[in-house]
Amino acid sequence: MPLNWKHRQARAARLADTHPVAAELLSVYREVLTKQEAVAEVATRSAWTLDAPTGVDRKQSRAFARFVRDVSRVVTPVLTVVGERLCAGEPSSESVLDAFLRRESLQEAADGLRCEPLALEFFPRAFVQPVAEVVVARATGATGESAGDGSFSADQIARHCPACGRPPQVSVLRDDAEVRGQRWLVCSLCESEWVYPRSTCPRCGEVDAKKLGHHVSDSWPHLRVEECETCRTYHKALDLRIDGAALPMVDDVASVELDLWATERGLEKLQVHLLGL
Numbered sequence: 001m002p003l004n005w006k007h008r009q010a011r012a013a014r015l016a017d018t019h020p021v022a023a024e025l026l027s028v029y030r031e032v033l034t035k036q037e038a039v040a041e042v043a044t045r046s047a048w049t050l051d052a053p054t055g056v057d058r059k060q061s062r063a064f065a066r067f068v069r070d071v072s073r074v075v076t077p078v079l080t081v082v083g084e085r086l087c088a089g090e091p092s093s094e095s096v097l098d099a100f101l102r103r104e105s106l107q108e109a110a111d112g113l114r115c116e117p118l119a120l121e122f123f124p125r126a127f128v129q130p131v132a133e134v135v136v137a138r139a140t141g142a143t144g145e146s147a148g149d150g151s152f153s154a155d156q157i158a159r160h161c162p163a164c165g166r167p168p169q170v171s172v173l174r175d176d177a178e179v180r181g182q183r184w185l186v187c188s189l190c191e192s193e194w195v196y197p198r199s200t201c202p203r204c205g206e207v208d209a210k211k212l213g214h215h216v217s218d219s220w221p222h223l224r225v226e227e228c229e230t231c232r233t234y235h236k237a238l239d240l241r242i243d244g245a246a247l248p249m250v251d252d253v254a255s256v257e258l259d260l261w262a263t264e265r266g267l268e269k270l271q272v273h274l275l276g277l
Contacts, residue, residue: 005033005034005036005037005040005130008247008249009033011245011246011250011251012029012030012250012253016030016254019255021256021257022256025275025277026254028074028075028076028275029253029274029275031071031074032075032274032275036130037130039131040133040134042063043134046059048060048135049135050128050132050135056098056101060097061093061094061097063127064093064094064124065093065094067123067126067127068083071083071126072084075122076275079122079123081115082113082115082119082122083123085113085114086113086123091108091109091112091113093123096120096123096124097127097128099124100124100125101124101128105117118272118276119276122274122275125189126274128189129191129274132190133191136163136190136192139163158196159202159203159205161185161188161194162192163187164187164192166187166188166189166190167270167271168185168186168196168202168270168271169188169235169252169273170186170237170238170248170252171183171235171236171237172186172193172237172238172239173238173239173241174241175241181198183195183197183198183237184196186249188271188273191248191249201228201231202270203231203233203270204230204233206230208230211228211229211230212226212227212228212229213227213229214226214237215227215258215261217257217258219255219257220255220258221242221243222238222239222240222243222246222251223237223238223239223246223255224237225258225261227262227265227267232267233268234262234269238251249273252273253273253275256277259277
């Protein structure tokens with residue numbers, strides 16, 4: 001996905017107009033996108049990496065502390081409280097960022113801040129997302145897409161992002177030169193895309209069509225909920241052949257009623273979006 005933050009903000013504004021049920025959430029998300037855009041600009045000018053074993057350097061640590069302070073002013077009341085506590089310094093914002101990059105549990109830090117780990121994770125995830133996009137775009141020539149011809153062997157089916165190792169959040173369908181309706185998974189962190197077989201669960205690998213279902217809604221004709229009975233998870237699939245203007249992360253946030261429908265059925269989301277749904 002091209003690193004066009006204004007495009008994302010505009011998409012969020014359009015969806016807020018057409019889907020008022022998500023207007024408040026999208027208003028918060030637009031503010032977050034503005035803060036992320038500023039981080040992306042700094043990361044583009046800097047030599048930042050996502051090399052967790054080397055730890056968080058001083059510039060990244062200071063930038064993250066500023067981000068927490070700034071974004072805390074524009075998010076939900078719950079996240080504002082968590083951000084203010086994190087700014088107070090115990091545990092330090094640097095230790096939280098370092099733990100996120102190392103993919104360590106944030107439970108202990110969350111206990112110290114008297115909050116849920118998911119609420120705390122918002123801050124490092126929101127900060128690292130634009131950095132990850134910049135780093136991966138640099139390495140892939142700004143396409144963010146992995147190679148693939150639509151044919152698979154068992155050891156070629158990647159359930160995590162080949163670029164950064166994080167789990168997928170949504171999938172997209174589009175026609176390419178060789179395959180109509182090719183399925184791509186979209187990384188929950190760097191937004192890289194990689195080809196994945198249509199009839200396979202991205203969580204557990206289930207391939208039995210009888211255990212893989214989907215739900216569609218008149219409100220979201222280009223979106224559907226894809227569910228797996230085996231692992232009881234779901235994710236949203238965007239058909240870009242129906243709506244070519246759709247943006248995976250923005251449309252995922254906006255389609256909150258689909259999440260509510262899936263939750264009522266007892267399904268767990270493959271990967272919650274940045275704002276926790």
